[in-house]
Amino acid sequence: METDRLIEALAADAEIRQPRIGTTLTWALLLALPVSAVLFMLVLGVRSDVRTAMHNPFFDLKFLVTLALAFSAIAVSLHLARPEASFKRWSWLLAIPAAMVGLGIVAEMMMPHERPWLTRLIGNNAMSCMMSIPLFSAPVLVAALLALRRGAPARPELAGAVAGLLAAGLGATLYAAHCADDSPLFVAVWYSIAVAIVAGVGAIAGRHMLRY
């Protein structure tokens, strides 16, 4: 085929405009979140003492951390969908949720406690946490990867991993409403493991799905 003719064909197709990635990703998340939410209500549901729990700042902190993870990962995902993007310039955003957990741990350490720190860290829901977060993240991860296929990431594995962080942030937000372990130590260990699992799955999927 002559290159000039290919150019003619591309020009003839110029009229079909694709929406921007941000728009596509927003729609994908809006469609996937109800699926995850229904899954959450069916499998676990909100914890029964939620009204009292809401007065516990460490319960609230869980949501701040997971939502910070989700939003910073959304921003980085959109950035990485561009072919000329550099990860370095934006990666610091992902440190925000980690810093919030760190501050939470320090704050909790300074307060008097009935239970020793190791007990709080191990908690009662470690297994449930590590299995539930990936489960509720799954619909979001699928939707996010499909949306990001419109992008042109220079590093598909990395883009997939960040999509995993995004999905895990939202999945963990749901799970946090069920889990009775509110200690930042518990969050730092078990939520992180769950988030890492989802990010790993995202990286593997990204390698196949996000190449362009």
Added chain:
Amino acid sequence: MRRRDDEWTVLMRSANAGDEAAYRRLLRSVAPVLRAAAYRGLARAGQPVDQAEDIVQEILLAVHLKRQTWDATAPFAPWLFAIARNKLIDALRRRGSRVFINIDDFSETMAAPAAAETLTSAEIASHLDGLPQRQRDVLRSIAVESASIKETAARLSMSEGAVRVALHRGLASLAGKLRES
């Protein structure tokens, strides 16, 4: 160099606003630059340079299908060269080379004279046969037989809208086939 980059950015903005002629001019203007870079990449990898046109067409296709990822407030050239580099690396890997792409491959090319002749590649054409019939017919008509969308619609007894859809899907399928090959 700087003037050329600015011109590309302006053309791409017009193209995004629906100016087909500006888009055509842009693609015609970037093709020789991509060609020179593809020659250089193939030569450095010890591959026959007569495959350069395959790579040029693959890059153009990717530019077309991913143009919504270009940020209209940013210059066009870095975006273009990022896509070109990615596709060149891909193409060389597929041909079994260990790849060392120099970042300067593309900036050096800026000085390279533009080859005027029209070149042909066999690779994209060979993938046409694997497409669904309608996409294949439309692409053949427009990209091989130089028919317009209107003529193609009349020839294949399709609506112009259906021709546009088939054309767009056909281009996307071609890119997919190149990626898998």
